[in-house]
Amino acid sequence: MQSKKSHKDYHYKYVSDAPIKVDTKKYGASLQWKFDYSFLLGSLAQFIHSEIIVEVGVSAGETTSRICQLNPSAHLYGYDIWDTNGHLSQFHHYSSKTKVEEYLKEMGVNNYTLHQIDTIKNRKEFEKKLANDLGGEVSYLNYPKHKTKKSIPNSSCKKIDFAFVDAEHSYIGIKNDFEVVYPHMADHGIIAFHDTLMIDGCREFVYDLRNKYFDGTFDIVDLPFGIGARRCGVTLLVKRSFGRTDRAIDQLCGSILSPSEIENNETKWLNGEIKKYRQNSFNYNKEINISDLDKTVDFDGDGHTKEDYIAVIRKMRNTKRKRGEEW
Ligand SMILES: C[S@@+](CC[C@H](N)C(=O)[O-])C[C@H]1O[C@@H](n2cnc3c(N)ncnc32)[C@H](O)[C@@H]1O
Numbered sequence: 496m497q498s499k500k501s502h503k504d505y506h507y508k509y510v511s512d513a514p515i516k517v518d519t520k521k522y523g524a525s526l527q528w529k530f531d532y533s534f535l536l537g538s539l540a541q542f543i544h545s546e547i548i549v550e551v552g553v554s555a556g557e558t559t560s561r562i563c564q565l566n567p568s569a570h571l572y573g574y575d576i577w578d579t580n581g582h583l584s585q586f587h588h589y590s591s592k593t594k595v596e597e598y599l600k601e602m603g604v605n606n607y608t609l610h611q612i613d614t615i616k617n618r619k620e621f622e623k624k625l626a627n628d629l630g631g632e633v634s635y636l637n638y639p640k641h642k643t644k645k646s647i648p649n650s651s652c653k654k655i656d657f658a659f660v661d662a663e664h665s666y667i668g669i670k671n672d673f674e675v676v677y678p679h680m681a682d683h684g685i686i687a688f689h690d691t692l693m694i695d696g697c698r699e700f701v702y703d704l705r706n707k708y709f710d711g712t713f714d715i716v717d718l719p720f721g722i723g724a725r726r727c728g729v730t731l732l733v734k735r736s737f738g739r740t741d742r743a744i745d746q747l748c749g750s751i752l753s754p755s756e757i758e759n760n761e762t763k764w765l766n767g768e769i770k771k772y773r774q775n776s777f778n779y780n781k782e783i784n785i786s787d788l789d790k791t792v793d794f795d796g797d798g799h800t801k802e803d804y805i806a807v808i809r810k811m812r813n814t815k816r817k818r819g820e821e822w
Contacts, residue, residue: 532721532729533558536659536687537565539731543683545569545656547629551614551672552662552689556595560602562659571607572628574614574621575662582665582696582788585805587813615663615671622646622675629653629679641777646678654681661689666696667783673700674779683736692719692728696788701730710776711735711768738765 540548540562546569553559553575563571573595580586592611599607608628614621626633631652636645658680660672669688676686691697704715713732721727738761744754752760789801 532689532727533561534565535729536657537562539685539687540569540657541565543656543685547653547655547657547681548572549625549655549658549676549679550574551658551660551676553595553609554661555590556598558659558661559595559607560599560604562657563599563604563606564602567606569606569656572625573607573609574612574624575609576613577611578613580613580663582663582668582785583802583805585809614675615668618671618675625675625679626652629655633678638777641781643777643780645780646675648679652679654684655679656681656684658684658686659689660686664690664694664697666700666788667785669697669700670783673704677779680734682734682739684734686732688730688732690727691717691730692721693725694727697730698728704732708775708778709772711770711772712765735765735768738762 536558545566548562548566548569548571550559550562550571550573553573556573559571559573563569575592575595577588577591579588592609595609599605610624610628612621612624622633626648629648629652631649633646633648633652636647637643638645655676658676660669660676662668662672673686673688680686688697688701691701701715701717704713713734716731716733718729718731719726721729738758744757747754750757
């Protein structure tokens with residue numbers, strides 16, 4: 496007779512037995528060093544009992560495979576352009592939907608759906624696809640006073656538990672993907688952003704989440720780490736869920752206030768925060784144009800522009816990629 500599996504066995508199986516060897520020639524030389532944050536993200540999604548996961552920026556499918564392996568009962572919806580991308584098109588066409596599907600098959604993963612889409616240029620289509628994946632639709636509300644149009648998910652849309660935003664890394668790119676994903680987040684949801692430490696647009700945007708876009712419903716935690724040549728950094732947006740949870744206090748170890756007073760305080764505080772920052776939520780969906788991006792950065796004190804800088808990075812990456820090194 497088979498013994499009943501405990502939570503521990505389950506965790507062990509998916510964390511330790513998951514295949515880790517990758518044919519880097521076939522799937523891309525950069526895969527190996529990505530294992531660091533893929534475990535972190537997959538475990539986090541598992542910890543919050545995720546059922547619906549969204550990844551914007553799939554690339555070769557490394558994080559996708561790890562997150563799916565660690566969350567076998569969840570479904571991941573992944574979106575990528577799989578084409579030349581980036582502000583000033585500095586990134587090359589890399590991998591493809593078919594290659595990722597082959598890779599995921601090899602990794603024993605099938606709890607996913609992938610879409611090829613430019614999430615910025617085809618934002619409306621992205622909004623519709625995502626809502627459709629979640630089983631519903633979006634409608635648009637105009638706020639002329641705030642020069643804002645907001646997309647609102649209808650009640651049939653299932654909520655996203657965990658989202659990983661890791662696509663176009665300009666301010667416009669990360670803001671765009673955040674704006675589309677955010678309205679769908681569950682009350683306990685988490686959004687992880689990658690490359691927030693060493694890339695200007697991402698770092699500026701996660702800073703702005705604390706002020707310009709702060710709506711009182713989440714906390715931001717920066718993790719300025721990463722394994723590999725660069726400490727790329729991960730930032731977590733964690734919804735303030737204690738005041739919204741269906742779980743009551745069920746063990747008394749001694750507190751100043753009674754359990755219901757604690758729970759009521761949390762809810763009252765959260766409602767107050769939402770009221771305080773309501774105006775900020777109108778900053779979502781407010782358009783920022785490419786021309787608003789700072790092009791004048793003198794990155795080496797020699798009068799070089801951002802375009803020069805990107806050309807240098809592109810050349811360096813090409814050389815490294817040809818040598819099969821990390822890039
Ligand atoms: C840093 S990689 C993602 C890495 C992946 N999440 C991982 O950690 O293994 C960024 C991906 O975003 C995609 N991307 C860039 N701009 C995009 C856009 N406008 N729409 C959709 N995907 C885009 C790129 O094609 C690239 O595959």
